[in-house]
């Protein structure tokens with residue numbers, strides 16, 4: 001970072017007072033902050049006036065792209081008229097009711113009941129509570145064990161972080177709890193059972209069955225999956241994997257929860273990634289693309305059966321779960337406007353551009369540093385290796401993806417750096433063909449520059 005940035009008063013205030021999420025607090029003090037000032041379409045401008053293509057849509061959330069006036073106007077109008085209304089005590093407001101109906105209309109199967117949250121973590125946490133309530137209502141309170149998948153990410157609340165399987169979210173935090181269990185990921189590029197889809201699927205089904213047998217079927221409450229594992233570096237399961245896991249859960253009487261916080265709202269092509277294999281989860285979590293990051297909101301979708309069971313179990317008693325900002329009217333109008341943009345052409349564009357992105361990145365597979373290129377739609381990752389045949393990972397201490405992030409930034413591109421030399425792409429669905437080509441070209445330039453890095457080669 002240059003000296004001008006370091007001397008800037010805002011940067012000093014940041015260093016002294018602003019605690020950054022999921023950052024090295026110490027490292028941040030040393031590195032300082034990069035400040036974004038404005039954005040339009042898929043391009044953001046930083047405090048130095050540098051224009052960057054946002055290849056990661058903020059934090060894989062600005063699916064519609066930046067600067068849509070219709071969204072801004074709707075939010076401003078709602079703020080003027082009614083900035084807040086609670087959903088507690090049988091109160092409500094127009095926008096969240098309309099939004100719930102619109103979402104139910106588009107949701108897979110009978111996911112007809114929507115509980116609003118502030119984001120993805122509290123959506124996942126809400127499902128953890130609803131799962132318990134469901135089994136309690138069914139008279140099976142001993143079903144209290146949860147299973148999720150290694151390398152998964154399900155948020156950063158205490159209970160959600162326990163379902164998550166990334167060490168940084170566990171170490172020192174006292175999670176996972178003793179009721180939270182994992183089975184191995186499908187991670188095709190480095191799966192000990194190989195990369196044959198049928199073998200990987202059979203291994204995952206067998207692992208789930210074995211874990212359920214170990215815990216006792218009468219104890220297992222729910223199984224959590226991301227249709228594509230995002231935060232561990234965009235791990236795409238083989239076709240048929242999610243259906244096989246869903247079917248196994250149905251057979252074993254375990255609730256199946258799909259965490260679509262990243263994959264929802266057109267990120268992989270269809271509105272929800274579950275649609276790809278025609279499965280209907282018992283509950284589904286969404287956030288990010290729901291409001292396209294214009295304001296915070298998440299949504300839990302509950303099936304008719306789960307909703308009715310909880311409602312009947314509670315009877316006249318309150319189901320004691322909710323937040324002050326559940327169903328915030330400003331976020332709800334934002335989501336309604338964003339939905340119009342998606343269906344007014346953005347989903348369609350995202351499918352075309354996703355295809356272009358996947359083809360473009362696949363063209364980089366021959367690069368000497370590229371071990372694996374993977375993704376679906378507008379979601380992708382490249383895994384770096386130092387030896388392609390042996391799949392030798394770049395040593396973690398070299399922080400290859402972070403170096404790439406810095407070089408990409410200098411080249412006018414924002415990508416996401418994951419540990420272990422993986423970097424990711426999740427561009428806004430509004431990208432033009434030229435912008436997608438620029439993302440691919442700049443990535444190639446950055447890979448070439450990295451190849452010259454004596455520490456990495």
Ligand code: PMP
Pocket residue numbers: 119120121122124153154155156226230231259260261262287288
């Ligand atoms: N679930 C998944 C699959 C996610 O990717 C994320 C965030 N990246 C979350 C949950 C948590 O969402 P939030 O950061 O909005 O709390």
